[in-house]
Amino acid sequence: MIEKQHGIVWFTICRPTRRNAIDYAVMDELEQALQLVECDDEAKVLVITGEGEEAFCAGGDLQVFHQLTTKEEAHAMLWKMGNILYRLLTLPKPTVALINGKAIGGGCELATACDFRFARAGARLGFVQANLAITTGWGGAAMLFEKMAYDKALDLLLHAQTITAEEAERIGFVHRIFADSLRERCEKQLRCYTNKPTAVLRAYKEAAVGRWKTEEFRQRFFAEIERCAYLWESEEHDRAVQSFLAKRNK
Numbered sequence: 001m002i003e004k005q006h007g008i009v010w011f012t013i014c015r016p017t018r019r020n021a022i023d024y025a026v027m028d029e030l031e032q033a034l035q036l037v038e039c040d041d042e043a044k045v046l047v048i049t050g051e052g053e054e055a056f057c058a059g060g061d062l063q064v065f066h067q068l069t070t071k072e073e074a075h076a077m078l079w080k081m082g083n084i085l086y087r088l089l090t091l092p093k094p095t096v097a098l099i100n101g102k103a104i105g106g107g108c109e110l111a112t113a114c115d116f117r118f119a120r121a122g123a124r125l126g127f128v129q130a131n132l133a134i135t136t137g138w139g140g141a142a143m144l145f146e147k148m149a150y151d152k153a154l155d156l157l158l159h160a161q162t163i164t165a166e167e168a169e170r171i172g173f174v175h176r177i178f179a180d181s182l183r184e185r186c187e188k189q190l191r192c193y194t195n196k197p198t199a200v201l202r203a204y205k206e207a208a209v210g211r212w213k214t215e216e217f218r219q220r221f222f223a224e225i226e227r228c229a230y231l232w233e234s235e236e237h238d239r240a241v242q243s244f245l246a247k248r249n250k
């Protein structure tokens with residue numbers, strides 16, 4: 001769902017029964033939100049969040065994407081979302097992930113692509129991809145190494161466990177924690193940005209993201225997608241996803 005209010009474009013993933021997992025429809029809607037923020041001068045900040053209190057985003061929809069069995073099929077999906085997250089990373093306006101609940105797998109990649117991460121107290125976050133015998137496949141690792149200390153980022157990816165928002169704040173992944181009234185607190189926090197001229201916001205963002213528009217960075221970002229697509233067709237990945245889905249279907 002896309003809403004515009006007081007200079008903020010809110011993009012809400014509305015699939016609470018699937019813990020706001022990302023399918024192709026969510027990808028298409030996120031592209032529409034990016035288009036709006038890029039073109040509309042009244043849109044000053046983009047905030048991405050999830051519906052409900054359980055989850056921000058549980059990553060890629062495993063029920064839908066488990067049907068992609070070859071590396072070519074996986075690559076097409078990863079490439080599509082990778083391009084969307086690259087566009088989000090380099091958007092010419094400030095962006096915030098409002099982590100209203102669990103952020104898992106690709107949900108953490110989505111959050112990493114944003115400039116700032118605000119989280120509900122106690123929310124759990126995890127780059128769990130390694131437990132599914134894959135890596136981040138949407139450019140998440142390339143972005144994480146840019147935005148966090150090297151050792152902290154590598155540990156998050158290799159450990160592949162969930163941590164609390166409070167631990168994530170200590171290691172520099174989360175910037176603010178709100179105990180309640182998330183949307184109001186977020187809006188209030190962002191007033192110091194939304195009261196600035198759009199041209200100023202745009203100019204600072206362009207200065208900030210220039211380093212990610214280089215051919216060298218783009219190659220690193222998209223090489224991650226190739227590596228994940230290769231791992232996708234392994235038996236280990238297939239078994240790990242089947243085991244997740246089997247537990248849910250009992």
Ligand SMILES: CC[C@@H](C(=O)O)C(=O)SCCNC(=O)CCNC(=O)[C@H](O)C(C)(C)COP(=O)(O)OP(=O)(O)OC[C@H]1O[C@@H](n2cnc3c(N)ncnc32)[C@H](O)[C@@H]1OP(=O)(O)O
Pocket residue numbers: 017018019021054055058059060061062063064065102104105106107109128129132135136137138244248249
């Ligand atoms: C594909 C890209 C890749 C990347 O590049 O990073 C990925 O994102 S891989 C996907 C990584 N994500 C996961 O592994 C998350 C899997 N989900 C979970 O671990 C848990 O569901 C949760 C997110 C921690 C939430 O736990 P909980 O609150 O206890 O809810 P349930 O587990 O009971 O789930 C409720 C409901 O939602 C469905 N669900 C959850 N996550 C997904 C998902 N990623 N894809 C599809 N469906 C998902 C789950 O199956 C339940 O459905 P029902 O059984 O029908 O109620």
